[in-house]
Amino acid sequence: MNIKDIEAVIAVVDNGSITRAAKKLFVTQPSLSQCIQRVETELNATLFIRTKNGIELTSAGKAFIEYAERICKECRDLENTLVDISEMRAGHLSVGIPTLLNGYLLPEGYMYFRKHYPHVKVDLCEDDSSNLELMLCRGKIDLAIMSMPIDPSLISVPMISCEMLLCAPDWFHPGDSLLDPKTHILDIRKLNGQPFIIPQSSQKLHMLTDKILKKAGISVQNVLTTRSSKGAMLYSAFGLGFTLQPMMSVLFHQSILKGHGQLFRIPPELNERWTVVMARSRNGYFSEAARCFIRSMQEFYSGIPPLEPGKMPVQKNS
Numbered sequence: 001m002n003i004k005d006i007e008a009v010i011a012v013v014d015n016g017s018i019t020r021a022a023k024k025l026f027v028t029q030p031s032l033s034q035c036i037q038r039v040e041t042e043l044n045a046t047l048f049i050r051t052k053n054g055i056e057l058t059s060a061g062k063a064f065i066e067y068a069e070r071i072c073k074e075c076r077d078l079e080n081t082l083v084d085i086s087e088m089r090a091g092h093l094s095v096g097i098p099t100l101l102n103g104y105l106l107p108e109g110y111m112y113f114r115k116h117y118p119h120v121k122v123d124l125c126e127d128d129s130s131n132l133e134l135m136l137c138r139g140k141i142d143l144a145i146m147s148m149p150i151d152p153s154l155i156s157v158p159m160i161s162c163e164m165l166l167c168a169p170d171w172f173h174p175g176d177s178l179l180d181p182k183t184h185i186l187d188i189r190k191l192n193g194q195p196f197i198i199p200q201s202s203q204k205l206h207m208l209t210d211k212i213l214k215k216a217g218i219s220v221q222n223v224l225t226t227r228s229s230k231g232a233m234l235y236s237a238f239g240l241g242f243t244l245q246p247m248m249s250v251l252f253h254q255s256i257l258k259g260h261g262q263l264f265r266i267p268p269e270l271n272e273r274w275t276v277v278m279a280r281s282r283n284g285y286f287s288e289a290a291r292c293f294i295r296s297m298q299e300f301y302s303g304i305p306p307l308e309p310g311k312m313p314v315q316k317n318s
Contacts, residue, residue, distance in 0.1 A: 001042050003075055006068045008035045009047065013065055017054040073139030073284070080142075080287030091120035091289035096132040096144035100227060101276070104252045105160075106145065113296040120289050129204065136281045142290050145297075147204045148275040156277035157294055160301050162247040163271050164208060167236040168262040179264070186264035192218040195241030197232040198225050205229070208272045209244045215270045229253065237261030246274035 008025065015021040018036065022029040040047055047061035057065065079092055097106055102124065110122070125132070125141050132144040133151045150156060166186055179186050198220075199206040213220060223241050226232050229249040236243045237260035250263060265271075278294050280286065 001039055003072065005035055005039050006071060008032060009039060010065065010068055010072065012036065012048070012055060013057065013061075069138055069140065076139075076142075077285035077287075080285060080289060091117070091287070092123075093120060093143070093287070093289045093293055094123045094125060094141040095293065096125040096127060096135055096141040096146075098129055098132070098146065099126040100229065101145060101147070102126055104230070105248065105276070109297050109300045112300040113293055116296060117289070117292055120292070122293070128202075133279075136279060136284075139281065139284055142280065142284065142287065143293065144279045145276060146279060148277060149204070150277065150279055153282065154279040155282055156279040157298070159276045159278050159297050160248055161273050161275040164212060164244050164266065164274060165247050165250050166264040166266050167233050167243045167245055167250070168264060169236055169239045169241065170260055170262065171239060172242070172262065174264075184265055185267055188212070188266050188270065189216045189218060191216075191220065191242065194220055195223040196220040197235050197241055197243040198222045199229075199232070200225055200227050203227060205246070205274070208274060211272050212244055212266070212270055230256065233257065233261070248274070248276075 008021070011021040011025055012018055012032070015024055018032055019029055022032045025032065036047070043060070043064070045060040045064075046058050047064055048055040049058060076092065076094070106124075113120075113122070125135065127135070129144075129146045129150070132141065132146060133154065135141045136144050136154060137151075145159065148156075166188060168186075174186055178190050199209055221241070224232075224235060226235070229245050230253045232243040233245060233250070233253050234256065235241070237257045244266075278297060280290065
């Protein structure tokens with residue numbers, strides 16, 4: 001049994017079936033089944049019970065996975081330690097990120113890192129924030145990029161922090177009582193009962209939206225719930241209602257609005273900050289590759305200019 005065999009067993013557990021694990025590992029199902037049988041024969045133990053819904057771990061299988069994950073983590077830490085000793089001529093890094101963030105936020109920053117460290121291989125793992133936190137604690141990934149708040153037991157460093165903006169449809173025409181023409185700040189306390197596109201309740205963005213609306217003391221019509229910031233902005237731009245989105249999301253998605261919609265700042269005392277961090281476990285080896293990745297992300301994203309009031313398409317129809 002070698003490290004590849006151990007990783008194969010872990011892949012079966014993570015994917016819930018041999019078929020899905022084989023696709024993930026880019027191997028055939030028969031070859032993966034043979035690998036599992038070989039490991040079970042060598043250990044003289046049954047690791048899985050095959051069911052119609054996939055696989056279930058036996059008691060021996062649960063014990064095996066506990067040690068197997070520890071072994072894989074130690075092997076990765078050893079690899080990174082040796083790379084550090086050889087002055088970063090190569091490296092391997094596993095980074096977790098929610099799918100929605102990876103869809104727009106990371107690609108340019110990743111290419112910036114790759115330009116400076118072309119010999120460091122980065123494996124991206126897309127999953128929900130709650131699962132990424134568990135993966136960090138179990139040593140399955142080295143870093144995770146997530147929005148706050150996160151598990152306080154993890155170590156985190158800031159990557160991006162920005163204010164929330166109000167996206168409004170074209171039909172909205174704020175009067176002088178709502179909008180300060182000098183600061184482009186809109187008093188959202190006057191939007192009671194208006195239609196809003198709201199993030200799903202499981203999202204951290206939903207938490208920020210809820211806090212802002214509670215501070216404003218207003219109740220709104222939830223006309224649509226969506227996980228997608230891009231989708232929420234498009235629905236708003238084409239007339240469905242209002243939505244609160246991070247300034248960074250607006251920066252990345254503004255071009256797709258095709259001249260539709262409006263953007264407004266909201267009063268600072270009512271606003272919340274959307275903060276994205278890079279998190280790691282307190283117990284894992286902090287490799288030089290991970291340090292370089294964090295520095296690269298901070299360098300790249302600190303250079304992105306914020307939206308300035310004069311550049312925001314406020315009241316474009318007036």
